[in-house]
Amino acid sequence: MPDTRQRLLACFLAIFPDLKESELERASVYTLGNWDSIATLNLVAVVEEEFGVRLEPEEIEDLRSFDLYLARLSDTHG
Numbered sequence: 001m002p003d004t005r006q007r008l009l010a011c012f013l014a015i016f017p018d019l020k021e022s023e024l025e026r027a028s029v030y031t032l033g034n035w036d037s038i039a040t041l042n043l044v045a046v047v048e049e050e051f052g053v054r055l056e057p058e059e060i061e062d063l064r065s066f067d068l069y070l071a072r073l074s075d076t077h078g
Helices: 004-015 021-025 037-051 057-062 066-077
Strands: none
Touching: 004 021, 004 037, 004 066, 021 066, 037 066
8 A cells, every 4th residue: 555655645646647746745835837726626636535535625725835744644554
């Protein structure tokens, strides 16, 4: 079973397929020009499905980078 980081990388790759793994790990709304509101909605849907979690609207606003998603999911999936 892939670890949380690898599973999250797969989610990000589904939304941002042109990026390399190293770019995905540094990805944020500030570094990716194509991380807009539509990409956010798509990413949330993919992450919720992959990890079986429900991300609340308030927390989605704060999930602005790969690292923040990873921290949130690590809290849930340790």
